[in-house]
Amino acid sequence: MKLRTALMTATLLCAAYAQAGATEPVGGPDFNIKTNVDLKALTPANFYDVLVPAAKAEGQISFYDFGESENVIFAEIIRRFEAKYGVKVEYHQVDGEQAVQQLIAAKQAGQPSPVDVFWMPNGSVRVADQAGIIANLPLNTMLPSAPDLEQNAATVSRGYVHGGKVAPYHRNVTAIGYDTRAFPNGTEPKNFAELLAFAKANPQKMVVTDPTRGGSGIGFLESAILAMTTKDCQARLYDYTVTEADAAAWANGPCLDPVLAYFKELRPNVEFTNGNTDSLNLMANGQAEVATVWEDEVYDFTGRGLLPPTVKARLLTDGEVGDGDGAMMPSGATHVAGGLLFLDFLMSDEIQLYKLTVNGSRSARTKLDIDKALTSDVTNRLVPQEQYLNYARPRIVGTISDAAAKRFVETILQGS
Known part of the structure; x- marks a missing residue:
């Protein structure tokens, strides 16, 4: 009653x-x-x-x-x-x-x-929505x-347009983690070219998460795609109507060639890991000085003492993709x-x-007064706010990302 x-x-x-x-x-x-x-x-x-x-x-x-x-x-x-x-x-x-x-x-x-x-x-929103659940x-x-939700975050999940059915509770961004003990006075690599130069000069001191094993790895690959492909090729990267067949054609064509050329040069000088946590663990024990990371994981690990406070995260000036998970x-x-x-x-x-x-955990709320939360303890463990505002990019459509990762594995990780 x-x-x-x-x-x-x-x-x-x-x-x-x-x-x-x-x-x-x-x-x-x-x-x-x-x-x-x-x-x-x-x-x-x-x-x-x-x-x-x-x-x-x-x-x-x-x-x-x-x-x-x-x-x-x-x-x-x-x-x-x-x-x-x-x-x-x-x-x-x-x-x-x-x-x-x-x-x-x-x-x-x-x-x-x-x-x-x-x-x-x-990554499961597409399947769930198409199943009607x-x-x-x-x-x-x-x-x-x-x-005041940011439009892309509020209506798109992993390249799938759901139209607002999923609330963007949590947002994050891929980044580059680095140990300040190895890079005094802001000398850390700041773009893809500087990362390659560092890796060549310091073999095996940089770790990259396998794009098929952890989000920071696929985020690094997507960021490279946005930085290195032509404008004509980029026209499809946020086209949410791209089919799996279209994506395979894009990834197996010339668009991805400059990205793969970069990774072929990088490959002998870095270690690929089997997950985000593996990459952070190599940073924690000093075996790596640079790693592909998620900003929120660096924040969490340093806060819990799992990473030394000398480990920081930054965004490459070429841009780095972010994503998140919704409710x-x-x-x-x-x-x-x-x-x-x-x-x-x-x-x-x-x-x-x-x-x-x-x-x-970042927010999709565009008018949220985050200054209320940004004490020095918070800011010291986050990507600098100026970098987040200037260099964070939306993730590309999932179909192209998946197809690019497949070719990446075949060409870079499995290729000779």
């Missing part, structure tokens, strides 16, 4: 505000999620009035976290959310790809989703806590009001600033 009353109230409130604006489904006339809340009448203006009582009546939500080391951060986020709204969060740390398959299986069996909010890997909610415009509501979710409140909370000033200070 309590839930029914709350949902009836939510419906009436939505109707009362309907003239102030409407929430439209992404990519179709109807929402693909069942709820008694009138989603089309839900607006940023009535969002909390409608959803808070309905969420309290639902009582709880279930949340999936695909990350490997974010459980402590989410424990604090959940504590704050529960204290604010009185809605319990059932937390599960999951394997991202397996969780996607679990949701697909549930949908195919006609069963409800086992989770209401899923922080998922960007992502609710077609316009999260890029309907969340009142996040009116969505499955189309089979059963606690829609609470799930929407939690998604809104994840994108709020409070949480976006909190995660930045804890693990260096």
Whole structure:
């Protein structure tokens, strides 16, 4: 009775505000999620009035976290959310790809989703959305806590245009990690040419993550593609209609030749690792002085003492690609009001600033006052803000990235 009353109230409130604006489904006339809340009448203006009582009546939500080391951060986020709204969060740390398959299986069996909010890997968004397991909610415009989302981050995941169904909770950027003990007074390599010169002069002191084994490696390859290909070739790099066949033709044609020529020259002088952590471990034990990295991992590892404080991260002046992972509501979710409140909370000033200070997780919020979070402890472990603003680039479309990585492995790692 309590839930029914709350949902009836939510419906009436939505109707009362309907003239102030409407929430439209992404990519179709109807929402693909069942709820008694009138989603089309839900607006940023009535969002909390409608959803808070309905969420309290639902009582709880279930949340999936695909990350490997974010459980402590989410424990604090959940504590704050529960204290604010009185809605319990059932937390599960999951394997991202397996969780996607679990949701697909549930949908195919006609069963409800086992989770209401899923922080998922960007690389799985295409598969999940095409399988119909992502609710077609316009999260890029309907969340009142996040009116200032960067357009690409809010609508594209790993080169796949989802149109706003996935909230860009976490952003990061690939970078070059370097040990200041080897590079006093700002003498570290600052572009691709200087990296090559360093590697030749200091064999095996630079490590590059295998592009098929870790995100920093594929990010390094994508950054090289953006820096070294012609304008004609770059015309396809952000074309989200590129098919796998088109991408294979692009990667196997002359466009990638200057990039592969660079890596052929670099290859004998560097060590390729099997993952991001392997690269950082070689920095930690002093075997490497330069490495391909993620900014947030350097921030996290130095903060936990897993890397010496002399290790810093910077962006190449040629530009470096960034990405991130988003949170969505499955189309089979059963606690829609609470799930929407939690998604809104994840994108709020409070949480976006909190995660930045804890693990260096950047935000897609363009008007967020990050100066509130940037104490000296934070700034010393982050890429300098000026570099981030000037040199960070969006990742290229996933189909071309995958095809380029395949040719890279065949030509550079497996070639003679």
